[in-house]
Amino acid sequence: MGLNRRDFLRIAGLSALAGLGGKTAFEILAPGELEASEVPLPKGVKWGMLINMHKFDDALTKKCIEACHKYHNVPNIGNPKEEVKWIWTDSFHHTFPGQENEYQSEDIEEMPFLLLCNHCTNPPCVRVCPTKATFKREDGIVAMDMHRCIGCRYCMAACPYGSRSFNWGDPRLAPEALNPEFPQNPDYPTRSKGVVEKCNFCAERLAKGEQPACVEAAREENEEAMIFGDLGDPDSEIRKALREHYTIRRKPELGTGPNVFYVI
Amino acid sequence: MLEKAIKGEKKYWGWLAFLLVLIGIGLAAYLYQFFVGLKITGLSRDVSWGFYIAQLTYLVGVAAGGVMVVLPYYLHDYKAFGKITILGEFLAIAAVIMCMLFVFVDVGQPVRIMNVALHPTPNSILFWDFTVLSVYLLLNVVVGWNVLSAELKDIHYQKWVKFLIYVSIPWAFSIHTVTAFLYQGLPGRHYFLTAIMAARFLSSAFAAGPAILILLCLIVRKVSRFDPGKEAIRTLGGIVTYAFIINVFFFLLELFTAFYSQIPGHMHPIVFLFSGLHGVDTLVPWMWTAAGFTVVALILLVVPSTRRNLDTLAVGCGAVIIATWIDKGLGLIIGGFTPTPFETVTPYWPTLPEMAVSVGVYALGFFILTVLYKIAVGIKEEAAGLST
Numbered sequence: 001m002g003l004n005r006r007d008f009l010r011i012a013g014l015s016a017l018a019g020l021g022g023k024t025a026f027e028i029l030a031p032g033e034l035e036a037s038e039v040p041l042p043k044g045v046k047w048g049m050l051i052n053m054h055k056f057d058d059a060l061t062k063k064c065i066e067a068c069h070k071y072h073n074v075p076n077i078g079n080p081k082e083e084v085k086w087i088w089t090d091s092f093h094h095t096f097p098g099q100e101n102e103y104q105s106e107d108i109e110e111m112p113f114l115l116l117c118n119h120c121t122n123p124p125c126v127r128v129c130p131t132k133a134t135f136k137r138e139d140g141i142v143a144m145d146m147h148r149c150i151g152c153r154y155c156m157a158a159c160p161y162g163s164r165s166f167n168w169g170d171p172r173l174a175p176e177a178l179n180p181e182f183p184q185n186p187d188y189p190t191r192s193k194g195v196v197e198k199c200n201f202c203a204e205r206l207a208k209g210e211q212p213a214c215v216e217a218a219r220e221e222n223e224e225a226m227i228f229g230d231l232g233d234p235d236s237e238i239r240k241a242l243r244e245h246y247t248i249r250r251k252p253e254l255g256t257g258p259n260v261f262y263v264i
Numbered sequence: 265m266l267e268k269a270i271k272g273e274k275k276y277w278g279w280l281a282f283l284l285v286l287i288g289i290g291l292a293a294y295l296y297q298f299f300v301g302l303k304i305t306g307l308s309r310d311v312s313w314g315f316y317i318a319q320l321t322y323l324v325g326v327a328a329g330g331v332m333v334v335l336p337y338y339l340h341d342y343k344a345f346g347k348i349t350i351l352g353e354f355l356a357i358a359a360v361i362m363c364m365l366f367v368f369v370d371v372g373q374p375v376r377i378m379n380v381a382l383h384p385t386p387n388s389i390l391f392w393d394f395t396v397l398s399v400y401l402l403l404n405v406v407v408g409w410n411v412l413s414a415e416l417k418d419i420h421y422q423k424w425v426k427f428l429i430y431v432s433i434p435w436a437f438s439i440h441t442v443t444a445f446l447y448q449g450l451p452g453r454h455y456f457l458t459a460i461m462a463a464r465f466l467s468s469a470f471a472a473g474p475a476i477l478i479l480l481c482l483i484v485r486k487v488s489r490f491d492p493g494k495e496a497i498r499t500l501g502g503i504v505t506y507a508f509i510i511n512v513f514f515f516l517l518e519l520f521t522a523f524y525s526q527i528p529g530h531m532h533p534i535v536f537l538f539s540g541l542h543g544v545d546t547l548v549p550w551m552w553t554a555a556g557f558t559v560v561a562l563i564l565l566v567v568p569s570t571r572r573n574l575d576t577l578a579v580g581c582g583a584v585i586i587a588t589w590i591d592k593g594l595g596l597i598i599g600g601f602t603p604t605p606f607e608t609v610t611p612y613w614p615t616l617p618e619m620a621v622s623v624g625v626y627a628l629g630f631f632i633l634t635v636l637y638k639i640a641v642g643i644k645e646e647a648a649g650l651s652t
Contacts, residue, residue, distance in 0.1 A: 131385060
């Protein structure tokens, strides 16, 4: 940019005087660059995910988790009390409490169910957040502004899926032995202590036309393992798969409208 | 009026100095938490609220309980409470300040706390709790101060103060209702998800608040020449008795609903609290202690002779305070987060630094309470022509 200090101050000062604020100044100084919040969302899209458990084994779930946690710089704290996780696995009983029965096959009970934020249609976490740090985007993604989050953890109390993690300590100080080369992705920010975080359906990858990191990792092995797409489009791959398979969701009776579907 | 706070005996200054030491310890522990993070607490991903938020819950009740002297005096012209309404209002001030501090020490990014006001979010109950508590604090400060300074000048307080007093009465009910709504509207937390939560909160508040007030009145009688009056204390004893019986009744309703319906989600938290779940039984001795104190309190309060005797009434009130504190200041929050959304049990117990921070907040509350009561009692003594 061919601006000297004098011009910069003049433009910034004039914008401030006109009550336009920093945003406008930045538009003048760096035209064409939009703030993240201004990335246009495709109209009418409602993102959803289908997880076909028949296609998963421990190795594949591990690959998905690694892809996500590497991409988003989610550190391994090495202590279950303070752990931070965006996607992880658990048993049938823990994933779908109340639906287990004592005669169920061990295969199903021991399946490594992938758990993540359900990006609910009617999310309780958004309802309770006192600062709108957690909000719902038009495309259905339940997103977070970690600079606004005050760390009250009301969202963690409200989420019936245990999808949210809190940074009990400074994640940048996570044990080095467990986190070689942290942060692994310089393009994604690390977090500070004292804020909540969770899966964001890879909003930043979707903006670039890419699939979420876990879906991409799963589909490299098996095209049918995970399907991510537009629930608003009746002809989308995910809608076709939802017509073909019987699927279940976690705790649908709570009225949250989870948008992650499981084929068992 | 403030000069009353700086004229005191050695015992008064000694007590304040002792509280200052505790505040200092709490502050040091808080600074440690501020720099290291909330990892210094016993909280975890599964039990994400604990001792701090539980104290908030208990103290909102104490703050609301003050209305049990304000209401009979101003709405029913019950004269015996005229001398002690100020004690109820000043107790509410100290309690609300402690409530706010317990929220403050619980958040992970305290420097951003004003985001709650900068980005007001009416759909969040925490926003409403923040609002109703702030207004209740303001109401009690303005009302208490004006009524007391009018008494000092031997004039009647201004008319607009009366309006604020009338506002403060339903407002006291609102602060504890809103605090109950913090929890009772959360899907998937079975122990919280009950329509009777707000009613239970109010009944326990109207037992615990006046019980604390009775003990404070008895202390004031001992350490000063101001006598709140036996009749006032005895009537308060009656209020504590009714409120506590209703509180126990509401809890029994919870037990019936959970265990007659046999719905596992409703039973699990109660089983966890009273007999342990998945081998975790940290709260069991506490809950049975609360049950024991409940029985003691009921006997001492219901039997007329022990309720009318100030010594046994004091013991009964102590038992009410312990039982309601264990129920709300310990069992409610931990039980609400157990079992986890995965039907597992994650143990939680406050750590030493967490306790130190809490002791610091309580000490600050008692410091404020002592100074306010010193002022109030000084003016009461003067008005009664008892001062030297």
